[in-house]
Amino acid sequence: MSVSEELRKQIISQMQGAMMLNIAFIGISNNLFSVLNRDRKATPDELAGKTGLDRDYLNRWCDAAYAFGLLDESDGKFSLTDIGSSFIAETPGTAMPFSVQSVLSAHMCERAASLMRSGERPGEMVLAERTSILPLFGPMLEAMFSGVFEQQILPNVPVYRETDEKGGLIIDLGCGNGWYLRRIVTRFPHLRGIGLDGFEENINQATKIAQDNGLSDRLKFMNGDIYHFSASEPANLIAMNRALHHVWDKKEDVFRILKEHLKAGGSAVIWEPNWPKDRSELRDPMKKGMVFQNLAEHIQGNHFLMPEEIEAEFHRVGMKTEVYLFANGNEAVIVGKKV
Numbered sequence: 001m002s003v004s005e006e007l008r009k010q011i012i013s014q015m016q017g018a019m020m021l022n023i024a025f026i027g028i029s030n031n032l033f034s035v036l037n038r039d040r041k042a043t044p045d046e047l048a049g050k051t052g053l054d055r056d057y058l059n060r061w062c063d064a065a066y067a068f069g070l071l072d073e074s075d076g077k078f079s080l081t082d083i084g085s086s087f088i089a090e091t092p093g094t095a096m097p098f099s100v101q102s103v104l105s106a107h108m109c110e111r112a113a114s115l116m117r118s119g120e121r122p123g124e125m126v127l128a129e130r131t132s133i134l135p136l137f138g139p140m141l142e143a144m145f146s147g148v149f150e151q152q153i154l155p156n157v158p159v160y161r162e163t164d165e166k167g168g169l170i171i172d173l174g175c176g177n178g179w180y181l182r183r184i185v186t187r188f189p190h191l192r193g194i195g196l197d198g199f200e201e202n203i204n205q206a207t208k209i210a211q212d213n214g215l216s217d218r219l220k221f222m223n224g225d226i227y228h229f230s231a232s233e234p235a236n237l238i239a240m241n242r243a244l245h246h247v248w249d250k251k252e253d254v255f256r257i258l259k260e261h262l263k264a265g266g267s268a269v270i271w272e273p274n275w276p277k278d279r280s281e282l283r284d285p286m287k288k289g290m291v292f293q294n295l296a297e298h299i300q301g302n303h304f305l306m307p308e309e310i311e312a313e314f315h316r317v318g319m320k321t322e323v324y325l326f327a328n329g330n331e332a333v334i335v336g337k338k339v
Contacts, residue, residue, distance in 0.1 A: 124198070149183055
């Protein structure tokens with residue numbers, strides 16, 4: 001059976017869409033969209049002078065970005081189109097995370113293809129194998145998830161407000177670039193935060209952004225993990241923001257540690273993708289990204305969880321639970337309270 005011309009055209013269109021996102025990634029990782037947004041128009045030579053990038057690479061990138069509609073050209077000077085402007089990382093609703101995801105996905109697919117025979121699962125350091133991706137990983141997650149956190153989760157999960165009324169300390173395990181803690185302490189003035197992460201790049205970003213936002217007196221970030229951390233006082237709230245599945249293989253230790261580091265009456269707040277019970281749900285367009293990511297998680301030694309599994313571990317260590325669903329049921333927040 002031959003492939004129809006209509007199907008070939010559909011696949012070519014999808015391929016070109018992926019190419020466009022990959023070309024955008026080059027511009028994002030080298031700050032070219034932000035420079036062009038500031039200067040409005042520039043030749044490749046002018047861009048080379050402003051960015052320190054190679055002129056010949058810039059010539060080729062400008063041609064590619066022009067061909068795919070990211071740039072316009074007039075009298076040898078290039079400017080951003082509307083779609084090009086959408087990839088400026090600082091723009092509200094930026095398309096930046098889609099571009100980063102495209103390149104990260106290609107990397108993960110290549111790794112999965114080469115590992116399927118051996119069954120090897122290299123772990124989380126696979127994220128650091130492409131040096132251009134890691135600095136954008138935290139900003140990508142922030143752009144993807146900060147909206148649902150601010151608009152849906154923070155106003156509708158009472159534990160944040162209740163913790164603020166008491167004052168005290170929040171510890172974020174796997175803090176990334178610190179965006180989760182920044183959103184919390186900006187909204188709730190009586191809270192302080194400590195963020196831990198295993199990637200030094202993330203800690204450096206989080207520390208600098210907190211300084212730039214005048215939050216250094218309330219937020220501290222350090223290299224560490226859930227198994228080896230200490231705080232000068234028990235926490236009022238411990239958060240694991242889309243991080244529990246990374247340590248699920250040691251869940252008995254994890255939930256013991258969470259409980260031990262909480263004050264009486266304190267809470268652990270777990271935010272995870274809500275993995276569906278029924279496989280037929282995986283074809284829902286809103287779940288396809290989650291399904292793809294679960295393949296990438298397998299390379300890292302992880303898999304996504306159902307809320308009931310997380311609740312069961314809280315109950316095992318004697319903590320009471322509440323479950324909240326957001327983003328049309330695709331995101332789950334499970335709160336475990338130490339009684």
